[in-house]
Amino acid sequence: MEFKGSPRLLIVSDLDHTMVEHGDHDNKSLLRFGALWQSEFNHDSLLVYSTGRSPKMFADLRREVPLLTAGIAILSCGTEIFYGDTMTKDHGWIDIISKGWNRAAVEEVAEEMNLKYQCDSEQRPHKVSFHVRKEESVHTMPTLLAKLLEKGLDIKLIYSGGLDLDVLPRAAGKGQALRYLLQKLKAEGRVPQQTLVCGDSGNDQELFSVDNVCGVIVANAKDELLQWHADQVGDKSHIFVATENCAAGIIEAMKHFGLEPNVSPRDRTVPLSVHDKLVPKADAGAAAREVVEYLLLTEQWLRGDISASEEVFRRLKFGLAKDSSRVCAWGTIDSPHKEIENLQAQYGSQRGKVFHMWADRVRSMKLSDDSWLVRFDKWERSGETMSTPVFECLIADWSNCSVILSFFHYQRLEYTNGSM
Ligand code: GLC
Ligand code: MG
Numbered sequence: 001m002e003f004k005g006s007p008r009l010l011i012v013s014d015l016d017h018t019m020v021e022h023g024d025h026d027n028k029s030l031l032r033f034g035a036l037w038q039s040e041f042n043h044d045s046l047l048v049y050s051t052g053r054s055p056k057m058f059a060d061l062r063r064e065v066p067l068l069t070a071g072i073a074i075l076s077c078g079t080e081i082f083y084g085d086t087m088t089k090d091h092g093w094i095d096i097i098s099k100g101w102n103r104a105a106v107e108e109v110a111e112e113m114n115l116k117y118q119c120d121s122e123q124r125p126h127k128v129s130f131h132v133r134k135e136e137s138v139h140t141m142p143t144l145l146a147k148l149l150e151k152g153l154d155i156k157l158i159y160s161g162g163l164d165l166d167v168l169p170r171a172a173g174k175g176q177a178l179r180y181l182l183q184k185l186k187a188e189g190r191v192p193q194q195t196l197v198c199g200d201s202g203n204d205q206e207l208f209s210v211d212n213v214c215g216v217i218v219a220n221a222k223d224e225l226l227q228w229h230a231d232q233v234g235d236k237s238h239i240f241v242a243t244e245n246c247a248a249g250i251i252e253a254m255k256h257f258g259l260e261p262n263v264s265p266r267d268r269t270v271p272l273s274v275h276d277k278l279v280p281k282a283d284a285g286a287a288a289r290e291v292v293e294y295l296l297l298t299e300q301w302l303r304g305d306i307s308a309s310e311e312v313f314r315r316l317k318f319g320l321a322k323d324s325s326r327v328c329a330w331g332t333i334d335s336p337h338k339e340i341e342n343l344q345a346q347y348g349s350q351r352g353k354v355f356h357m358w359a360d361r362v363r364s365m366k367l368s369d370d371s372w373l374v375r376f377d378k379w380e381r382s383g384e385t386m387s388t389p390v391f392e393c394l395i396a397d398w399s400n401c402s403v404i405l406s407f408f409h410y411q412r413l414e415y416t417n418g419s420m
Pocket of ligand 1: 051052053054057077118122129130160164165166203
């Protein structure tokens, strides 16, 4: 479920070529952003994806790359809004954008002009999508627009990536969907302290014109968005054009706009360690940080990215309660401590391989002044396979500087590349 208070930070990000760098097979910057978000923001902020993808293609992407679960997903180019883990659809939004929309009339014109449809999954109730080459778009777009307006249709055309043409109700689109969401949050008394929008192509343009947002155009942005930015007159200081690509550009923008903290745990060279936190602050954020850092340290150990010294291994073991036990959903009890002992011999076993571990949906509940119950999905990617069990652990004893992770419940809601 998405964070229910007033978000300290609201990030609204496009996915393809913004959050997700398709050429980066190691998903380095996506994992950097994920670790930063889970450890520092997930407990009091809200992550929203805003993508042109349909629900099907959104699900496809989630099976392919280490994408965090967002609190809200705005799909199909701002024509469908879904909330929380359960992806509950916003029907109020559908009612708003349905007024005056006539899909059949759009299709009629498209046939008359012999336009090339995108695949079936990308045709949605309030989105008709085509492929139009850049050279042709100069002629096709004004002609299509004129014909649709002639029919009295209240629509808009959006051209992205030098190929994709979407016809949407004029009341829809990424910008309108965000305005709707912000109004909704306001009505609930949950105005975000700060909002950062992130994009790379034509369908993201509207996001940058929403009131009170700052925005980042990632370095790898498409011509149409860069051209739009160049054409804007007046103060553009709320838009930052990054020098880095995709999610790395988002982190760069967080630094630019002073949105803190903005150093990912994955960018710290010193092995992450509970030793660093002599007086750990017991709050929901600190509990989440422990989980993220613990998984990251395990990943680095197995990949051999950190030194194989006794000291590093001690750090790995340090946070884990000696007597911690794990009660599995199917009734067996095992010892995470023993598992960690076994890790010693596995140092570097994943070196040079595609291997990552990360936490998603980290949620903490305060039990007492120095203890938190944390639930999270522990993801592991090995080659092409991604899988996750769900964990619960108790984090306690902050005062002693021995932050203790005591895994006591382990539920294998097995998920391997899409199968639940
Ligand atoms: C995504 C969608 C596609 C759309 C494009 C631009 O790629 O799958 O249908 O045209 O975004 O909005
Ligand atoms: Mg994009």
